[in-house]
Amino acid sequence: MTRPPFHYQDDTLHCEDVPLATIAAEVGTPTYVYSKQAITGAYRAYDDALAGVDHLVCYSVKANSSLGILSMLVAEGAGADIVSAGELYRWQRAGGDPGKVVFSGVGKTEAEIKAALAAGILAFNVESIEELVAIDRIARAAGVVAPVALRVNPDVDAQTHPYISTGLKQNKFGIAADVARDVFRRAAGMPNLLVRGIDCHIGSQLTKTAPFSDAIARLCKLVLDLAADGIAIDLIDIGGGLGIDYGKDGDAPPPSHGEYGAAVKAALAPLKALPPIKLLVEPGRSIVGPAGTLVTRVLYRKPGETKHFTIVDAAMNDLLRPSFYGSHHPMQPVHKKSAATQVTDIVGPICETGDFLARDRALPPLAQGDLLAIGAAGAYGMTMSSNYNTRPRAAEVVVDGKRWRIIRERETLEHLLAGERTFS
Ligand code: LLP
Numbered sequence: 001m002t003r004p005p006f007h008y009q010d011d012t013l014h015c016e017d018v019p020l021a022t023i024a025a026e027v028g029t030p031t032y033v034y035s036k037q038a039i040t041g042a043y044r045a046y047d048d049a050l051a052g053v054d055h056l057v058c059y060s061v062k063a064n065s066s067l068g069i070l071s072m073l074v075a076e077g078a079g080a081d082i083v084s085a086g087e088l089y090r091w092q093r094a095g096g097d098p099g100k101v102v103f104s105g106v107g108k109t110e111a112e113i114k115a116a117l118a119a120g121i122l123a124f125n126v127e128s129i130e131e132l133v134a135i136d137r138i139a140r141a142a143g144v145v146a147p148v149a150l151r152v153n154p155d156v157d158a159q160t161h162p163y164i165s166t167g168l169k170q171n172k173f174g175i176a177a178d179v180a181r182d183v184f185r186r187a188a189g190m191p192n193l194l195v196r197g198i199d200c201h202i203g204s205q206l207t208k209t210a211p212f213s214d215a216i217a218r219l220c221k222l223v224l225d226l227a228a229d230g231i232a233i234d235l236i237d238i239g240g241g242l243g244i245d246y247g248k249d250g251d252a253p254p255p256s257h258g259e260y261g262a263a264v265k266a267a268l269a270p271l272k273a274l275p276p277i278k279l280l281v282e283p284g285r286s287i288v289g290p291a292g293t294l295v296t297r298v299l300y301r302k303p304g305e306t307k308h309f310t311i312v313d314a315a316m317n318d319l320l321r322p323s324f325y326g327s328h329h330p331m332q333p334v335h336k337k338s339a340a341t342q343v344t345d346i347v348g349p350i351c352e353t354g355d356f357l358a359r360d361r362a363l364p365p366l367a368q369g370d371l372l373a374i375g376a377a378g379a380y381g382m383t384m385s386s387n388y389n390t391r392p393r394a395a396e397v398v399v400d401g402k403r404w405r406i407i408r409e410r411e412t413l414e415h416l417l418a419g420e421r422t423f424s
Helices: 020-027 036-049 067-076 085-093 110-119 129-142 177-188 210-228 257-267 269-273 321-325 413-417
Strands: 006-009 012-015 031-035 055-060 079-082 101-103 123-126 146-153 193-199 235-237 278-281 292-303 308-312 331-333 342-347 356-363 371-374 395-400 403-408
Touching: 012 020, 012 031, 020 031, 020 292, 020 371, 020 395, 031 036, 036 055, 036 067, 036 257, 036 395, 067 085, 067 395, 067 403, 079 085, 085 101, 085 110, 101 110, 110 129, 123 129, 123 193, 123 235, 129 146, 129 177, 129 193, 146 177, 146 210, 177 193, 177 210, 193 210, 210 257, 210 269, 257 269, 321 356, 331 356
Parallel strands: 031 395, 055 079, 055 278, 079 101, 101 123, 123 146, 146 193, 193 235, 235 278, 308 342
Antiparallel strands: 006 012, 031 292, 292 308, 292 371, 331 371, 342 356, 395 403
16 A cells, blocks of 8 residues: 555645645645645556556546646546637647547637647547537648547436536536437538547546446447447547545445446446447546645634634635535644644635635634645636636646645745736
């Protein structure tokens, strides 16, 4: 059993072999700190779990799109799942192969479609008939044939938070399963499209394998129907990956990569009758989530009549998940304390009551100046951060053994105002 990426050594929380206090002293707070070993380990766990099936792990860039993170995954041989030309730009700037990119999203603009065609991506995951028509037209004007997969909405309940459930009829995503066969026929008849695949993504933070199996079963049935119609595809994309452990009491741990791999392989069995089809998976959260911690410093304590508040220098603009989804993130003091606990709200400096990172959390009593590590923050942390209240965004650091490096400088006020002008 390998050591967890964040662990106490001499009563001080370390990322791999580096004390978080050292990073905080040199880089300041708030700072996101990531373990390289955890990121590459999670990527390889997917690769290993799918061994025996022709596959490509297309990391979902939206989970964490920093160049330092992408470059590590590029070096591992990963592909990418993108949802904007911006993410494609980042992927290419990190050295990523555009030929391993799938482009999802319900609202691709003409400029984005052009950029993706010029880059030569693996496939557009197309979400509507009007989008198909647009891609065919834009490809024709560019004198190319666009590789497409149709994103099917399988109407499967992912059993996750409603904001991140995407595979139900009432969600905006994908083409309804009952009309998908007809839409495939239409796409096959469009001269500048090459129909290569079928795709689905039913939601995020999935903590069971059954919804994956159900969705794959529905896709397989459709693939067999398409084969009967003379439409042969060679890519099947099953969307995002596993949920992660956010350390909340009573929450069941997510399935292991091995369990996931076994469930996926079993569900794909009906395709054995057909010529080989490559499997694509688009995990994001489970690759970077457990690998990242947000290090923050206590500014003030405010004992109140009904509540105790601990005010830290990170806020909802740095980590939106608790206020936006009511998400729980595990928290540990960087310098280990006694076992005694105190119930407190961990809040940021932003002028909103919704600006909290934890509510009614039992933590060892924290003093002014103490460092606190907010765990499982590597996914949808930095990418969802903002400049609300004109707060520069946090720095980011990657640790590899004893070595560490800033992969993103803390923003300055100059960065924030770039491109703005006064009006008089
Ligand atoms: N593929 C597609 C088409 C997606 O929309 C997503 C996530 C993924 C893959 C990656 O899924 P994952 O492996 O990370 O579960 N901000 C939310 C999560 C939004 C997920 C959006 N789509 C959060 O912080 O929980």
